[in-house]
Amino acid sequence: MLEKNEITITVNDEEVKCFEGETYYEAITRHGVEIPTLCHEKELKPDGACRVCVIEVERQKTLVSSCNTPVKKGAIVHTESERVKQARIVVIELLLASHRPDCVICEKTGACKVQQLATKYVPETEIKKYRGTRPRINLHENNEFFELNYSACVRCGLCVRAANEIQVCGVLTMTHRGFDTYPSPDFGKTFEEAGCVACGNCVAICPSGALVAHDYKTSSNLSVLDKITSICSYCGVGCQFDMLINRRINKIEYISSNRNNVVNGLALCVKGRYGWDFVHHTDRLNFPLIKKDGIFTESSWEETFDLIEQKFTQIKNESGSNSLAFLTSAKCTNEENYLMQKLARAGFGTNNIDHCARLCHASTVTGLAKAFGSGAMTNSISDLTTQSEVIFIIGSNTTEAHPVIGSKIKHAVAQGISKLIVADPRQIELAEYSEIFLQHRPGSDVALINAMLKVIVDEGLVDEKFIEEKTEGYKEFKETLDKISLELQCKIANVSVENVKEAAILYAQATSASIVYSMGITQHSTGTDNVLSLANLAMITGNIGRPGTGVNPLRGQNNVQGACDVGGLPDVYPGYQKVSNARIKTKFEKAWNVKSLDSKPGLTIVEMMHAANKGKVRGMYIMGENPALSDPNLNHVRESLEKIDFLVVQDIFMTETAKYADVVLPGKSFAEKNGTFTNTERRVQRVRKAVRHVGNRKDDWEILQIMLNRFGIDTDYQSPSDIMNEIAEVSPIYGGINYNRIKNIGLQWPCKDKKHPGTKILHQETFSRGKGKFHTISYIDPAELPDEEYPLILTTGRILYHFHTGEMSRRSKGLHKRRPIERSQINSVDANRLNIEDGDKIFIESRRGKIETVARVTDKIQEGVVFMSFHYKESAANLLTNDALDPLAKIPEFKVCAIKVGKV
C-alpha cells in the first residue's frame, strides 16, 4: 500500500486536497464535484471501459478516465471544459447508437443509468442519433430468477466484473472482440450450466435493462415505490438490503442491494435476493386458531389468550413451573426473544427455555466459553476476508450455507490475500480454491486437529510467548499431546500424514491465520471437544486477538446469535449471565420485579422432548421453531409433541410442529415488524417494518407482552425500542446499544456503554475469561458407527437454494422451482455396488426411521458416506439422525449416523 500523503490538485480552478494513490474520481467527487460514470462501482476494481468519466488533465495528450487514473501532484484538472463535454456527449450518443431504441417500454426505464446519463448530459440540441447496429447474438437467458436481453446491453462489462470480483463464480466473460463483444457464459452455455448460483449480483449491477430480475420486471414504476433498509432473514451473515415496497398494494416488489453497508456491500445470495416472496404467500396464518375436536378453527385473540391463560395456569398449579417448557426462536428479533425468556423465567418461574442454537452452535457457546470466556465469533467478517493470510475452513460448506461469506473468502483467495486449508468429508466448492484439502472421515475432527497440533509442537512452531503470557493449562495439554501418535490420528481421520503436516505448517507459519467452522464441527456428540480442539489450535499458534485471526463459528440463523445473547438458553440470563449465580439472580429479580427466579438451569430442547415423552413436561410454548422437522430422531419428537397436554405454537405458517398444537398464533414475518437481529459477527442491526400485516396477525412482541401481563408481569412497552433499552440495562454486553446508535451500520457487542464504539475483535488484550485455557482432548468415536447391518454413514447439511425446514424457502417460487426435490449425494463406488444410478429413487434407513429420496451419484463425496439436506419434509433427513447428545452442550449428533441404502 502506498503511504497516504496529502497532495494538492486544482479542479475547475479550485484547489483540492487529496491523497496519493487515490484516483481522480475518488478525490474529485469527495469534494462535491460531480463526474458522471457508467461502469464505475465502488466495490469493484476500476476498469475504465465506458469513458463517460473522462476529464481533462492539463499537459496530458488525451483526456483521461477519472475512475482509474491516480492523482498526480499539482495536476490541473477540468471536469466541465468544452473538450470534456463534447467527448462525453459523443460517448453517450455512441452508447445509445447500438442500444435498443424503445426506451419507454423498457422495464428499467427510470432506473436505467444509460437513460439517466442521456437525459442529464446530452442537451436536446446536441442529440445526434447516430446509426449503429446491434451485434447479432443468438443467445437468450431466461431462468427462474432473471433474464438477459441482449438488445439492451451496452457491453459495459459490469456484470462480468461483478461475477468475477464479487461472487467469484467465473460464470460470465466477455465473448468475442471488437464490436461483436458481449457478456455471456463460456461456449454459449446457459447460466446454470456454467455454474451460476443465481446470486443476482450481476443483475443488481447491470446499468441498463439487459439483466433484469423477474420480480423487477413485474414491479410498479419506481416513483411509487418506497425503499426500506432491512436485514435478510435467512442465514447468520446478516446481509443488509433495500426492500422496494409498493404501499398502495402493500407488497414487496423486489429487493435491491444496499451499497452503503459494511457487512455484505453489494453482494447478496439467491435466497436473500429472490427468496422473499414467502412473505406474501397464501399459506400465511392470518387468525389465531384453536383446535376443537381435532380441527383448527379461527377464533378471536381474546378467546385464545383466555384459553392459554387457563390451561397454562392449570398445568402450573397441578405439576409445577418446570412442567412447562418454552422454545424461543432464532428467526425472531432480539426483543421478542428477550420477552419470551422473560415470560418463561419471570412469568412462570422456569428456566426451561431453549431454542435451535442447541441444534447448531450449542457446542460453540459451551466450548469457546470454556476456552476463551465468550462463545461467539472472535473476529469480524471484514477482517477475516481481507487480512487472513491463511484461512482454515473445517466443517463448513461456506459457499452454500453462508454464501456471501463464501464468496468473500473466494475473493480473498483469488486476490492472493489468503490461502485456504479446507477439511471436509465432502469435496465442497471451496476445496477447489484450497491449497490443501483434507477429506477426513465424518466425526474424526478431533483426531485431525490433534494430528495438526502434534505436527506444530514437533516442528517447533509453537508461539511460546503468547502461551506464556495469555494462556494456562499448556503443560498438561502438551504432556498428553506428546503421548499420542501422529500416524494413528491420521489413520483415524483417513488422511495422509504428509497432507496434515503440510496443512499444520502452513497454518502455523502464517502471520495471521484464522479458523472458520460451522455445523460440521458442532453437530457431533463430541461437538464441544471439536470446538475446544480448534481453540487449542488457535492458541498454540497465537492466532487470536488480532485482525485476520481467531476462531470463527459461522452462525446458522439470522438471529441465532441474538437469541443466545438475550438469554434464550436454559442456563443463562440475557448477556450470558449464569442463572446459578446468586448475585445475578437477585439483579434480575429486582429488574423484573418478581419474587423468586429459579436458580437451576432448565431443560434443553432434546431433554424437553424426552421429558415430554415421559409426561414431565405437559405444556409447551413454541415460537418460530419447527422441532417436528429440525430435531433429530423425528419419530420420537413427534411422539413427544403428541403427548404434550397443551401446546401453543406461534409461527407464520402451519408448520409440521403447528399441526400438533392446541393453539396456533399467527406471527409476523421479518418484513412486517421492527426490531433487531444480531448477525454472526455479533453485529446488532435494525430490521424495519416494510409492509402492513394482513388478517388478524399481531406483532410477536405484542403477543408476548399480553401474555406477560396476563401472567402477572406488568410491562408497558410501546415499541421494540423500549425493549432494547431494557436489554441494554440488564445485559452489560449490550449496554451501549440503542436504536439511535444502530441506525445504519449496527454495532458489534460487547458494547459496554453509550460511548463504546463496539468491538470488532474479541480477546485483544486478554481473553474474556482472563487467560485462555488449553483443554486436553482425546478422540472419541461418534455415537453410532456403521456396522454390517447399517454399513454407510449419513451426514446432513444445507444446500444453497433452501433453508432449514423449508417453511420459507420452499414457499418461494423461484427457489422451489430450482430445487424442487431432495437429491441425496452418494459416492459412485457405493452407488455401483448398490446398483444405483443418478436420478434413481432410493430408500435410506437407519435404526430410527426410513425415508425415500432421489440419488445424486457424485464423486464429491467420499466412499461410505451419504449426504442429505434436511430441508424437505417429504424426505426428512431427521427421521434418520441420531439424538445422541454431547454431554456438555447437549447438542445432538446430526452429522454422523449409520444407515443402509437401497433402490426402491
Place this chain on the structure above:
Amino acid sequence: MASNNNTSNNNTSTPMIRQILICEGKNCLSSKSDEIHKNFGIEVVRAGIQEDLDISLTSCQGLCEHGPLVFVKPEGTLYCKVKPEDVKKIVRSHFVQEKPVKELFYEDPKTGERIEKYTDIEFFKKQKTILNILADSVSQKTAELINSLDGLIASENVCIVDLTANYLLSFILNESCGKCVPCRDGSLVALGLVQKIRNGEAELEDLDDLEQICLTMKDASLCEVGQNGAEPVLYALKQFRVDFEEHIRTLSCRSNVCTKLYTYTINQDLCIKCGICKRVCPAGAIIGSRETGFKINCDRCTYCQMCFRRCPKGAIYKSRGKC
C-alpha cells in the same frame, strides 16, 4: 480541440528534428529501458545537443528478443540489446560525430550481417506502413501518412472516401478489442457515416459528426488503437475534405470507385448489339434484344463487371452519378 502541441507537430513545413525512440514495452522495460531513457536524458544534456533532439518512449515494437530497442529517426537506425552503459557511446558517436555505433545494430540471424536500418530488417519489412504508424509517435505517423495518402491519391483509381471506409476505419474495427466505447462503437458508427457518403445518402452535417466521433476516439479511447487509429481518418478529413464534400454534393465519385455513385452504361454508338452482355449478366439487369439494342437497368445491377469485361467493343463504361 487538439492541444497546441499536436498542431505544431502536424505542421509538416517545420524541419523535422531528430528523434530517439526508446521502447518501453514490457520486455524492454524488464531489461532496463527506463534506465536507458534516463541516461539518454543525461548524456544528451552533457553533449549539449538537447535542443536538436526529442527523446520519446514508444510502446512495444515487436522483436522483443532483441530488446531493449532504440530507434533513431528520421534516418531509421535501430539499436538492439542496448545496455544503460551503451548510451554514452551512442550519443557521442552517433549524434556528435555522426558515426552510428555498428556493434549495436541488428544482427541478422541467418546471415549474421549487421543491419543498420529497421526498414531493412525482415521482421519490419513484412509489415504494412499503417502498423508502423500505430506504434509510431504522432508527428512521424502523420508525415508517413501524408506520403502514403498523397501517393495513393495521385493515382486515378483511388477515392479517399472509399479508402477511409475500407482501409482506415475497417482497420480499427478489426483491431478494436471491444472494451471501451469510443473505439468499439465509434469505429462502427464512423464507418456507417462514411458508407453513407459512399452510397450518396449523406448530408453535409454527417461530415461534422464523423469528425466529432474521430476526435472523441482520439481523445477518449482507452488505448492507442483507438487514439492513434482515428488520426489518419482525421487527417484524411482535413486534407481531402473537398473530395468528401464533392461526394455528398454532386453524388458522384471522381474516380468511379464508390459503387453506388456511378452506373454502368452502354454507349449505343459503339454497341454492335451482339447480346454477350445480356447473356453473361448474372443479375438479369440488362434488358433489350438484338433488334432493339440493350440497356442496363441500374436498379438490378450488382456491379459485378461481367458485362464491362466481356464487351468485345468496350462499349460499356462507367458514367458518373447515382443510379
